[in-house]
Amino acid sequence: MKQSTSIQDYLKRIYELTEDGSPASTNDLARELNISAPSVTGMIQKLAAEKPALVEYQKHQGVMLTPIGKKAALEVIRHHRLLEVWLVQTLGYSWDEVHEEAERLEHVISEDFERRIAAALGHPTRDPHGELIPTADLKMPVDDSTPLSALRPNQFATIQRVNAQDPNLLRHLVGLGLTPGIQIEVMEYSSFDNNLTVKAGQKIIVLGLNITTKIFVEIK
Amino acid sequence: MKQSTSIQDYLKRIYELTEDGSPASTNDLARELNISAPSVTGMIQKLAAEKPALVEYQKHQGVMLTPIGKKAALEVIRHHRLLEVWLVQTLGYSWDEVHEEAERLEHVISEDFERRIAAALGHPTRDPHGELIPTADLKMPVDDSTPLSALRPNQFATIQRVNAQDPNLLRHLVGLGLTPGIQIEVMEYSSFDNNLTVKAGQKIIVLGLNITTKIFVEIK
């Protein structure tokens, strides 16, 4: 019932890659995990053969989580995101520093530790990037946000979450003032390069698809 | 330069077993680590073959840490003890609960995390059991304490540290009021069973060798 660090990381990535409802491919997983494709195939087959199975797998058709695999994934994600909040709140980490530390701690904390930090933090619902934290009974709250890339001129919105871990990108966004809670207005859209020009505070900023697909907003 | 969890646990145990200056035996290590003696031999040989070597090893003669192995051990011990203080101070763990959690966390925290908790705690010098915390530059402070077992009637002392991890024993000691900082007076000594009768606060308590060798005191 208690999985290895490797298995937990696989389950977490499969969760993320299948959030859209479509199965995760071997290659996508290999890329996300920095592991060779054959190794991924091997692990997937192992996870599918476990009883109870953690994943559903059809050769060449990708992989999905079973309900049990999903619980296990949400447990790790809950650990990760609570840890991030907690590193920021109690130790002064910045939002670009927390991910790497949480990535290792998530596998070793006890359920008792999880409960204690959740309580100490007042049972937060979002991590420092605005991502939703699975509840204690391992349900993922519904997310009603829209990617900024879907907005068009004259739409107003509030940034809810930033789906990125790269410290350089995160620092760049802080520099631009694009963090959760911030209000923005879309000024221009270029259909050629999909650039959006947005106004955030006083600033006028031009953003490419690489950024606008990672910022999720609530439309006003 | 960065060791596995297994190796770190070996180095830590070797440090503890060689604190008296004599080499650690294969069997003692096997017992402390809950690992079979042949496995211990294998790991010792590996650690001795590393370049630079982490241990000094002579077949059948036991094992000692090299200066480099000692630094690595002190790094893990510093992590462990700082984590214990921090779990008690910030998350309300009791002194019998912290060891197990710290035992896993010690291997995965970053140097940055270590610095942050040390600073947040005001650079503590002792863990919740009174054990000395290695300094940031990895020197172990000198310990001037005496095992309680060495005291005799009419001696007064202050408890400095309790060298135990067993939660049951630790809870027992809390119940008896025998924790770091407490003043005691030795009332009686029995040479037959080495029992000591001590007065702590109002209480008169009879303690066997199994306990008196684990409590270290400063004689008044």
Next chain:
DNA sequence: CATAAAATTTAGTTAAGACTAAATATATTT
């Protein structure tokens, strides 16, 4: 729709770190 390209799986290795059984070396008794 045939062929090339890309994705995936199979087959075979490797490394770390554990184990048991058997052999050997050291320590303790008689």
Next chain:
DNA sequence: AAATATATTTAGTCTTAACTAAATTTTATG
């Protein structure tokens, strides 16, 4: 000083989770 008991090492296996090279399947393209 043997004989016995204890401690330690050697030899051989196992599991986990990676890897590369080669084979196969699926997808894309002319």
